[in-house]
Amino acid sequence: MGSDHRGVREFFAAKADAWDSRYPDDTPAYEAAVAAMSLSTGQTVLDAGCGTGRALPALRAAVGPTGVVIGADLTPEMLRAAVRAGRDRDAQLVETDAARLPVRSASLDAIFAAGLVHHLPDAAAALREFARVARPGARLALFHPIGRATLAARHGNTLQPDDVRAEPNLRPMLADSGWELAEYVDTADRYLALAVRRPG
Numbered sequence: 001m002g003s004d005h006r007g008v009r010e011f012f013a014a015k016a017d018a019w020d021s022r023y024p025d026d027t028p029a030y031e032a033a034v035a036a037m038s039l040s041t042g043q044t045v046l047d048a049g050c051g052t053g054r055a056l057p058a059l060r061a062a063v064g065p066t067g068v069v070i071g072a073d074l075t076p077e078m079l080r081a082a083v084r085a086g087r088d089r090d091a092q093l094v095e096t097d098a099a100r101l102p103v104r105s106a107s108l109d110a111i112f113a114a115g116l117v118h119h120l121p122d123a124a125a126a127l128r129e130f131a132r133v134a135r136p137g138a139r140l141a142l143f144h145p146i147g148r149a150t151l152a153a154r155h156g157n158t159l160q161p162d163d164v165r166a167e168p169n170l171r172p173m174l175a176d177s178g179w180e181l182a183e184y185v186d187t188a189d190r191y192l193a194l195a196v197r198r199p200g
């Protein structure tokens with residue numbers, strides 16, 4: 001485990017048990033974000049950095065019993081909390097780095113990642129890995145149930161110009177990684193960047 005990962009794991013391990021009770025009202029926001037991906041029955045979808053699996057029931061509902069839902073996270077404590085919440089009924093849970101997925105190339109129809117990219121030491125590398133495992137035309141949703149400014153204020157911070165989630169930074173980073181940014185929303189109560197995998 002790299003030192004970058006050790007710090008992230010320790011950070012989220014300490015939060016895992018209380019994660020869901022800390023944010024009890026977010027379910028409709030996750031459902032709406034999943035709906036925005038326009039998934040179809042039978043598709044294969046990854047929740048990268050799934051944490052306790054808050055998006056997994058909505059992802060399973062979207063792809064139905066014939067679909068495949070994978071929840072991937074670096075922090076075992078988060079995945080154990082997902083199991084305790086019964087979310088392993090909705091998805092196969094995998095402990096892995098989102099930037100090194102044990103997934104075949106061009107095998108996914110969609111990738112959902114909530115609250116993940118700003119925790120990554122190399123977000124561009126993860127976006128390239130997402131592009132590797134995504135089929136042409138696959139959708140990527142980078143989501144947070146509150147906007148960047150609201151989140152920064154919650155932590156006593158202000159928005160930083162080098163934030164990877166900011167549109168001027170994210171759009172070219174996605175383009176360089178094989179994605180085209182199709183929609184971008186960053187309001188007080190929602191952050192959602194939707195991108196489409198370019199062919200080739």
Ligand SMILES: C[S@@+](CC[C@H](N)C(=O)[O-])C[C@H]1O[C@@H](n2cnc3c(N)ncnc32)[C@H](O)[C@@H]1O
Pocket residue numbers: 008009012048049050051052053054072073074075078096097098099113114115116119120
């Ligand atoms: C802010 S939490 C969000 C969890 C969940 N997506 C949600 O919305 O409730 C970020 C999650 O990303 C995971 N994470 C951070 N870096 C990761 C990486 N390199 N690969 C996979 N998961 C990672 C953390 O363990 C944590 O569970």
